[in-house]
Amino acid sequence: MSDTFSRADVERVARLARLELTAAEKDLFARQLAGILAYAEQIQRVATDGIEPTSHAGDAAALRDDIVRPSLPREESLAAGPDADASAGLFKVPRVLG
């Protein structure tokens, strides 16, 4: 693993994360993420052969019966949408194909 984080790395990850970043943010994050990752390198020193990963720390998630319950009314679900059409029951977005 490299302990530098280039501007191109920042742009690649920002694309994956769907984040528009300013030029200043790209420079800042390249520097800071390099620092954070260098710091995180210390976990590589720990021997973990054969150790099971922990994905969460509580009891195993309990399954429940699938019971039909009323859900939020459509108007309420749409109420917070920045461009929702309540009468059509739709969230509107800009065109999908560029």
Add this chain to the structure above:
Amino acid sequence: MDLPIDAQSIRDAVARRTVSAVEVCRAALDRIATGNPPLNAFRAIAHERALARAAELDARREGADVPDLPLLGVPVALKDNMCTRGVTTTASSRILEDYIPPYDATVVERLEAAGAVIVGKTNCDEFAMGSSTENSAYGPTRNPWALDRTPGGSSGGSAAAVAAGLVPLALGSDTGGSIRQPAALCGVVGFKPSYGRVSRYGLMAFASSLDQIGPFAASVTDAALMLGVIAGHDPCDSTSSPAAVPDFAAAVAGDGDLRGTRIGVPRHLFREGVDREVMQAYDAAIEVTRDRGAEIVDVVLEHSPEAIPVYYVIATAEASANLARYDGVRYGYRADDATTVGDMYDRSRGRGFGREVKRRIMLGTYVLSAGYYDAYYRKAQQVRTLIRRDYDRAFTTVDVIAMPTSPTAAFALGERTEDPVQMYLSDVFTVGANLAGLPAISIPCGFTQARLPIGLQFTGRFMEDATVLRVAHAYERATSWSAERPPRLTSQLSR
């Protein structure tokens, strides 16, 4: 009206009809009106909803039987990452500036069913990401003990509100220390329950395997009272525990005798980076528990030095997935200058999220990305297993583990904002409990020379929240730190 400072006394006074819920509510709103401006502890104050709710409780109280409700008429504040139906809930983010949830979080339903009156939503680090409450789109919160210092974070608004006496109780959320660290820095009690003890339904998710809601209070007794109300299984949260809720009030009803209790001290973790005054207060606190009969036992948490990097890999990975939902489609901010849906996502997220949130989404996306998953994310999950085992081993010889909550007292506003790693180190003693799912409390244990509060943390076995409360209560009874209040804000402002 002079409100009693503690929730139990307020509840009893309302139940005895010596004061009405509306009078209590007005007094709290008055205090907030005066006390909040210098602190910025509240992101929003719910005047109408609170007064209407209090009036409703008074009407019910007019009947022959006063409803037997544990929080009857008690004003409470909620961190602004918990959904309140009809009341704007922002997670202190611009991306949710005008978001009005269509439902209540389970903790909100439970508090109201117990007679509590929600008076407002408190400021926090955006999406609970931070250790100083400086990462809020609505400005930083200030520490009631010293207005030029942070209250800690991310639940800094809730901690400051309780410390300044604006409300007797508040809820926070704790993913890596976000209840306990601000409780320590503001000189109040803050409790992170066992993972699964309290429903997360309606809590805006940051890192789902670590997040847990818990109380802030001026005393362990009040924290136990509030925990009893919010704890318990919830079918809406598959990770909430079906285990019966113990009687937390009984856990804090004892006389403070610690004979037979074994307290673990992981002294190997305190070699560097811990402030001298914090260490002195900690050592003195351990002696207090010894005087009360506790047996002090050295323990080793071998992998705790790696807990911070493990935490920041796992928490950011989960955050990058959880925050994918904020895309400008169903709720929240939308950039209005995009011509394609892809640009709309990128711009809405790029402009709607603050810098720390973007930094963490970037880090989390990176550690989950092809080629890095095994080296970072899976590796961190494996070390997480080792950290859990360390605690399991320690708990075969002790009942609770005592540590300082934070390596330093409150730091100055702006002091750590330029250096993320330095800020992350604020959580060095708190992240372990989240990674292992354990209950942990911070209680006041002294002051620095500059009169800044210092916190003591007790961590217990999984689902032994009551033991943690019992030990903290015993310590609290033996000392008077929890009774100390910050200087009047007006006198600080005129300095």
